[in-house]
């Protein structure tokens with residue numbers, strides 16, 4: 626499908642500003658609105674390849690913080706000392722092992738997305754499965770009062786997913802950043818103020 630002028634604007638801007646992907650502008654807008662990532666924070670970035678969200682998060686946390694990314698692919702173009710990528714599949718990763726391995730996190734981000742097939746029901750179901758796994762991981766690794774951002778393709782399961790996760794956060798919002806492609810059905814769930822024992 627041909628991209629529109631708005632898509633081109635973000636792609637060009639990312640290239641000019643040396644970000645690894647245009648999707649950085651989605652996280653930037655979410656972070657500016659909800660004030661999620663701070664200096665010294667420890668961040669988890671699920672679905673981190675090619676690396677623009679981790680790149681942005683590293684810039685925000687500074688030298689005192691760190692970012693752990695997980696993806697099927699390793700961002701080769703990005704290797705600051707306080708970034709670690711675990712190459713793996715979130716569908717099969719052992720959550721208890723992960724929580725011990727990376728220790729507690731202030732922020733858990735998930736931009737996980739399945740390869741799209743064009744079949745709506747399949748794409749929505751796969752995205753929901755990734756979102757559910759991301760939520761399980763977030764609950765296992767977040768510090769009390771931590772924050773969670775999770776990409777989801779809009780579908781019937783979105784409302785029940787939001788309801789299930791609501792008790793674990795002080796506030797839950799659905800947000801569609803301007804940099805999201807017009808034809809995309811993605812939306813971001815933003816949970817702030819994690820409550821470890823609701």
Ligand SMILES: C[S@@+](CC[C@H](N)C(=O)[O-])C[C@H]1O[C@@H](n2cnc3c(N)ncnc32)[C@H](O)[C@@H]1O
Pocket residue numbers: 645646648649671672673674675676677678679695696697698713714715716736737738739740755
């Ligand atoms: C939209 S991209 C993320 C872009 C990234 N936030 C950035 O700004 O560079 C989605 C990522 O999810 C990853 N992914 C999809 N399914 C996965 C799975 N089961 N386990 C780990 N990563 C997965 C893909 O490999 C892909 O790199």
